[in-house]
Amino acid sequence: MSLQIQEVPAxxxxxxxxxxxxxxEDKVRSYFPRSKCFVASNGEAVVGACLVQPLGAGAYELMSIAIQPAHQKSGHGTVLLKWxxxxxxxxxxxxxxxxxxxFGYQLAFYQRHGFRVTAIDRDFFIKNYPEPVFEDGIQLFDMLRLTLRYTADVA
Structure with a gap:
């Protein structure tokens, strides 16, 4: 069954x-007022979701994207991101x-889809989260900012 993607109220x-x-949860909820929300469904089951906010001047930020654990590594994240x-x-x-x-699979995921590192937000995870955030057992400190610039020849 193919993945169906649609916009829903944030x-x-x-x-x-x-x-x-x-x-x-507080941070995610703070994104809602300005975000567009897209959900990916496989039949009746929601398997993925993302939130995107306008930054201004034709720029947008992908605030959050996630795929249900049972559906990860199945290509659903790629389909949702490309969409x-x-x-x-x-x-x-x-x-x-x-x-x-x-570091981690997320960084490679975005880079595979044409995103390039454009900035480092030092100590982002320390300054913005009350508890330490870990990925693969390693504490996150800095956030990498990646950008995908659209060009006229992109199909």
């Missing part, structure tokens, strides 16, 4: 799923950005 976003990508990239390209965006940890 307040209807599947919180338990989004918390897989960002451990702070979001295409959606904003078609809407006239000039770029889409994302922030992620300095």
């Amino acid at each position: 307040m209807s976003a599947p919180m338990e799923l989004l918390l897989l990508a960002d451990p702070s 979001v990239i295409d959606f904003f390209r078609k809407s006239g965006a000039s770029q889409i950005e994302v922030g992620t940890g300095t």
Whole structure:
């Protein structure tokens, strides 16, 4: 069965799923007022979700993207990310950005889809989360900012 992706009101976003990508419920909820929310479904089951916010001047930020653990490594994350990239390209965006940890599969995931590191937000995870955030047993300190710039020849 193919993945169906649709926009839903941000307040209807599947919180338990989004918390897989960002451990702070308060932080995720703070994204809702300005975000577009997209959910990916396989039949009746929601398998993925993401939140995207406008930054201004044709730029958007992917605030959160997550796939249910049972559906990870099945290509659903790639389908959702490519769909979001295409959606904003078609809407006239000039770029889409994302922030992620300095290592791990997420970094490679974004880079495989054309995102390039454009900045380092030093001590982001220390300054913005009350509890330490760990990835693969290693504490995250800095956030890498990655950007995908759209060009006229992108199909």
